[in-house]
Amino acid sequence: MPALNKVVITGNLVDDPRTNILQNGVNVANFRIASSRSYRGRDNEWHQKTCFVDVVAWRRTAELISSRLRKGSPVLVEGELQTSSWQAQDGTRRSRVEILARRVQFLERADQEGVSEPVQREESSYAGGETESEDQDYEDIPF
């Protein structure tokens, strides 16, 4: 049976990304994006619906996210859905679905940063061969 798991989504960060360096020196970044969709309702008027999506990124991607993204930054995220589990402060076991980012495109216009140039795009990606070490790393996430 085919194994498929692919997400492509755009949105704006709802907060500054949370970044951390694990004990083994690996960078990890977590952020949430608000992704909006316009649709015509039963009243024939245009409406907007927003969904909130959690994203996690590793290594070089996490470093670039930490240096380039802030609350409100527009991004395009390519990745896959994964289930993340952790123990909450009250001792209960929690889980959530999030996107493991394989590639992040920063869609911020360069002139928003005071540089008078056309739209500037940066991309970040890492080799798929590192997939297995990501999973070992995320077990160490302290948050």
Added chain:
Amino acid sequence: MTSQSNVPPEVNTVVVSGRVVTRKGLSRTSFGAWLLKFSLENSITLPGETPDQTRHKTAIISVQAWGESARKLDRQLKKGSFVIVEGRLSSISYEDRRKVIHHRMELTASDVQILDAPD
């Protein structure tokens, strides 16, 4: 890019495969729309620590199907069916007893293909 600064184009596309692990019965919302909810287990095989080892990475994803698609799936979809779902991510927000707001992600299906059904 749109002409408005910092407003990205609207892109929200998911394609995922897996086995159905739970499914609820067909229901109807207050405005008369058919709704079917199920969850699927997506599993991929990854290399292990040594060349002769493998390990599995599993994700449990909640899916909702609407309208005629939901009615059709209600007749055909079983626990254990292997499916490919195309759709978009959506989220539900709720407040817990401590007034903390949580968001839960779901996949709103635009198309569901059933590749294999349990015996």
